[in-house]
Amino acid sequence: MGACSQGQPLAIRRSARTAPSHPLLLSAQDLLRRTPRAISPDKSRRPLLPCPVSKNSTDHLRQVREESRRSWRNLSASWRNLSASLSAVLFFPGTHPQIEFQRPRLQSVRSAPNRADVDISQWSRVWPPSPATVAVTKCCIAYLIGSLFTFIPELARILSTGTQEDAHGRVRPKPAYSAHMVATIVVYFHPAKSAGNMLLADRYASILMLFAVMMCILSMYTVQLFDHFSPSLGDKWDWISETGDWVVNFLYIGGSMGVLAWAKIWVGNPSFNSGCSMAAVTIFSVVIKEGNMPKLVEILLIVMFGVIISNIICFVVFPTTATTRLQNSISRSLTSFSTLLDLLTSTFLFEQHILKSTQTSLRQAITDHAKAFKTLKADLAEAKHERVLDPRVRGRKLKLYDAAIGSLARLAQHISGMRSSTKLQESLIRAVREGKLNLDEEKMDSTSADDAELAQSAKLLMRFREMAGDEMNDLNACCDEALEAVKVLTRASNLNVDLPATRQRLTTSLATFSHTSSSAIKRLYAGPRREQGVYQNERDDSEDEDLPAIGEIVDGPNETVFLIYFFLFTFEEFAREMLFLLDTVIEIVHTETPSVLDHIRSVLPFGQRRQQPRRTFLYQQLPWLTPENLVPIDPSKLQAPVFPRAKTDTTSPLRQVSLYARLRQRWWAFGEWLRQPEIRYSIKIWIGGAILAAPAYTEWGRYWFLEFRGEWALIAFFSVNNPTLGQTNAMSFYRCAGTFIGALVGVIVYHLFPQNAILLPMAGFLFSIPCFYIVTQIPDHAQTGRFTLLAYNLTCLYAYNSRERNYSVWRVAIYRSGTVIIGALWAAVVSRYWWPYTARRELRMGISDLCVDLSYLYSRLVDANNQDIAESNGHTEETPLVAGSKIAHPHLTASVQQLLAMELHLQSQLTTLRDLLVLTKNEPRLKGPFPTSFYSEVLLSLERMLDRLHSMRCVTTRSECVRTEFDAHVSKERIEMTGSVILYLYTISAGFKLRTPLPPYLPPAELNRQRLVAAIRELDVVKRRSARGGNKHLLYFAYALAMQEVIAELGYLGEMMQDTFGVIGQTYTPV
Structure with missing residues (x-):
């Protein structure tokens, strides 16, 4: 078993979450639970009269009265503590975020409650009131x-x-x-x-x-x-x-x-x-x-x-404080991450409860995640203005919260990539529910020819589950443990949570999973070579002869292996990002909080800044990981400018041109400024x-x-x-x-x-x-x-x-x-x-610009894929695809930073386009209703394409990725596929902008991709299926095969546009 199963569990108990360190911080639930009753239930039901008057009865009555007085004194003291706690909730909630606006729940008592308990229980249902x-x-x-x-x-x-x-x-x-x-x-x-x-x-x-x-x-x-x-x-x-x-x-x-x-x-x-x-x-x-x-x-x-x-x-x-709301939003986001991670890993591993359940839970988890994540940046922006009032965001903690929000954004990107990598599992689960596929190995061989490919993919997935399923579950448990620890510490930093131990368990589990999954992928990839008669004299340390034949293709590997490959890569990226988030939270907890006076002195320009000890903080090591510094980049802005026309690659400085040219250029710049929508709006x-x-x-x-x-x-x-x-x-x-x-x-x-x-x-x-x-x-x-x-x-x-x-x-x-x-x-x-700015037109233009930006992003990915990096020797089948000995924060190069910024820009573009789609219902048209369902499906397809490109970025930016030796053999096919994909995106962009019929024949991107895959399969290193030479060919093959889903989305968009806008030479009905 992995690190999480062998290590100690998380040092967080329910009592630790609810038991504060000071009597005034007791929640109403604890106070009500600890309030003694005036008379115990058995004594309250005991008849006091009639009874014989005797010395024993007199002593008993005196004892009952003393007990009652003592109980009522304790009850009064408890009510005073209760009022003090409620005052803390009402007037100082920012100091105690764990009790703000939480409805206390009374524990069920099997014995009959007395009148005081019933009144308190009814009162607790309406107090404290809800935020609304x-x-x-x-x-x-x-x-x-x-x-x-x-x-x-x-x-x-x-x-x-x-x-x-x-x-x-x-x-x-x-x-x-x-x-x-x-x-x-x-x-x-x-x-x-x-x-x-x-x-x-x-x-x-x-x-x-x-x-x-x-x-x-x-x-x-x-x-x-x-x-x-x-x-x-x-x-x-x-x-x-x-x-x-x-x-x-x-x-x-x-x-x-x-x-x-x-x-x-x-x-x-x-x-x-x-x-x-x-x-x-x-x-x-x-x-x-x-x-x-x-x-x-x-x-x-x-x-x-x-x-x-x-x-x-x-x-x-x-x-109320925005800092508390920020912590609550982070907590909800982490909960949604944990839920989605469990569902996605269970779906990937083909677990039984996923086969029997419906997709409602996954859709609901995705919806809850979107709602929780949407408010994070807004809450952070408001919390920045509470630095004087709230010590939780004062000093360096504000920068650390910035880094934490940036880490949550990248975790969300990895979750999206993992979602896009489980399409095969979803189709298999659908086939199992419809009765087309049986997971029993004895009955799987009798599957019809139409479903043979699904059965082969299911066998590969089940084989991988046998090889690395336990390690994946263990890493999933460690990620859940880390998410729970971060969630608790963002609400109250005084709890006894051993974050270093949690981080160490996650590090060990990630290294083990990286090693085991890499070995499993290589064994599945290599297959029974000796049974096929290919390179029989080639020796390897793997145990391929022990693996049964599972429908391997003689001239190349099964593509299901590489679909598994992408999920594993994204899962590893998620775990590595969790390490960064843990380090950020550790620094938030241990960073010294300056006083109000020190904060005011640091803000004022003439104030004396307090001398801090020399220390390298995490957000200073990776400054581009914060939302403030990682500015979204419009990919089209990276293109060469178009003025002056004589030189399209550069813009000549004003001092190097004539006076007339300077006047023309300034007049052109002024006209471009006036064309901006916000300027036209203000003029109107x-x-x-x-x-x-x-x-x-x-x-x-x-x-x-x-x-x-x-x-x-x-x-x-x-x-x-x-x-x-x-x-x-x-x-x-x-x-x-x-x-x-x-x-x-x-x-x-x-x-x-x-x-x-x-x-x-x-x-x-x-x-x-x-x-x-x-x-x-x-x-x-x-x-x-x-x-x-x-x-x-x-x-x-x-x-x-x-x-x-x-x-x-x-x-x-x-x-x-x-x-x-x-x-x-x-x-x-x-x-x-007057200069109408309609949501319908801006939606079309925005989709057109988004397609062009996707082509820029894809071209940048291709450039990153073609980087020539020095090779490393000594790889065997047991060598991990990603070295697990140094599980730390990966150094993000300038190209990776640029790709991240492009993805952020494209995600913001999608959000803006969805808002415009909502506004189209307020713009009635005489020729009929606006095709909202068509544009909604277009946006969903573009989002899926962006998720797939994100998964590809996780692969192509690896240091072990493609080398020039592959480009030399398959450069022609690679250029053809890249050109077809970019031409496809450009055609779709022009179609949305012009609303004219499309050509009946769209770029053959899928045909070019198949040619590239066939050319890669002809390479000797691929035919051998040898894992001794490292994993470079695996990464390159995975990149080529992953383009299948991107091209499939392009084909789907092209078909929808042909149905909507028409085809040249056929009937045309504009929308």
Whole structure:
């Protein structure tokens, strides 16, 4: 047996996970379990009366009373500890991640529980509340407090910069008519965030409000400048004053909207988007109404109070930390890795429980893995902003967490490669379930001729299981042990886990597995050579004569051997990456945490950095392994530039060309910059917003614009406009529907409780519950809940604020709905007819670019495959394919680093394309529905192709891989196959971009691959099937055979495109 079965088990026990080191850290479950009962069950059921009065009975009663008093004192002490524990959960959860938001479970007690236990059990079912309940509660409380600035005059006066005289002639601040905007700011800036996300949102809000203040002040000075030169000094309409108004409209209304729109795409953060909405509200409220400095100060006070309310609620009521969420996400990812690893190895080894089970468990595990892994980078980005508050990510630990996330990303790539290497096993399992194949060796020989190939492959797999199945299971157990250790230590670093011993067992098991699997593969590859009469005088140390004939091909090896080969290589890569992850976690646990003062000193440029001892950290040894430093590379960017046309390989420096050429080149660069989608989007918002605000700066339209609150239309236009047409259509629908619902509810509530300063805020609190639930728990429809609550806020609360100005609630609702509809319709018109950026077209173009990038990646793999590396001698059949004596972190060369970056870029491209595919349903077409199923299948095929190329990269970048001696003999066939594959990808790319019929005959990539395989089989080293010469020919043969699945995916894509786009000379129906 391997290292894991012989070594000691993981030093983690369930008691160690739940027993903290301090009484205050006891979970509610432990406290309830340890709470003594007032009277034991047998005594509580014992009748006390009637009983004879005697000395013994008196002593017994006295003993019972003393026991009761002692039990109640212990019970009171336990409840005090329980309250202290709950306080730690509520107010300091970041320090104790192992008890945050965990529902305590009471152990089942066979004896009948007493009343106190029943009450505690019922209470534990609802406390602590779930994260969804906490998020909605925090938002509703913040909204209630924000709405009180509308209903309490004393609070409204705080926001006002104007004064009024009371009946006694005393000058007092008058209530602000814009006090309802405090609740509006709370809706935009809700407190259901982690501590790090709230700090980041505060930073964004400060920067954006500074931008809004700058725009407002510049607009004021611009108006004053033009009024100064006006003949009427701005009192009447003249051409100078009107010119100043148009400058303000074009630069400060439209220009600010364009800058904010570009910034939203550039930053790409939801908190930043909310801050942009607040900045737009501030600019429109001040600049449109030509407000002065007091008006600007009033708006800033409103924004400040809204932000302060959200911060207080976020950090006081059930505070959550992104670091804890990051640790939870890592834990879920590791659990999904363990589940997928067990399922994949069981599938590969053809185990019985896999033969009887369905594929539902594997699909569910893949889905859970995708959900858990999706939030890792977002949680890490938020956790970086908690360094001052949370010591778990302070100092070097943040870099180590970066390295850990990068390691998890590579583990996910290896899992994908292993999934793509079990296609043969899945087909065999399907054949077994359908009754076409029997795994009984006696009945396997009687298989029909049609299924003979499947039976032969099954024999090879079963033979490999006999040779190396135990070692694979042992390595799988060691990987599970390492995953469990990392998962536990990411949640609580004070547990007694022996990570060095775990790493040593994994290292030993990996070395054993590498040695055994290599020997098994070579024995399966060599086969019964003496029975075939090939090279009978060749001696070898293997025991080939003991292996039965299993349908070997005389002129070459069975391709199933190499399908096994790829899975083993990827599995070894997974285990090696686990070693790196273990080392990273060891450094996280043992790294010294600096104090808050030391951290502040290290951040400040003038602070004194604390002298750290000289030590080489893991993330410093391999700097490219972190997500920050491993930047995704677009493979097409590695091609030679196309300007100037005279020299396509290089771009001449500006100083080496003439003035006219420099002007042409700069003009060309400017045109390329304008063609970028984000630049076009910001220009559309800039000019479209200026056109919508234009009536406010005309003599005939200003009165109507201010009367009907035209700034609401500007806010709606800015909020619903998105880069793609599908997003704009969806947001316009959500905005209009939410506005109708919110305005209608606001009218009903206001009529039910007219001018009632007590019931109106309570009704708003109740109505905000479903709205905030949608905002926080249903991200895809979050805008619906936000727009609905904003409409209610600007109907009910604004009507209450304007009651002294005879503004009826119906009037406010109608004005609000009308202006929002105008803004949404204008946004739809601008998005549809001005530089339309449709998700359908971008999906096709993105697939086309992805196919070209795949061809670049494949060409780089071919280049890596052709590297001439010095050979090593002394290989025998027992020599591992990968040397196991030095199980450490493999040195990643520059080419491997480049390939990793390309794969990351292609994976991000696939994610973007899936998002675009979702948006296509919001873009209706007159000629019929968009073929979503076709494009979904195309993306799945491209993903499978990328997984296969990843597995090939694990093989081709080995130092033992292809040598020039093979290229010299099969170079012609290799070049033909490579050229056919690249031509195939180019044809598919052009087909998606042009949507024209495809040729009836596509590149013969599979035929060229078969020619390459036949040429390799003609080599003497392959005919001998000798393992004494090393494994170089095995690796090269595996590379050639692995291209079969890539070419099969290309053929599948070509057939689908011919069915969809048509074939030249046949019927053509574009989609």
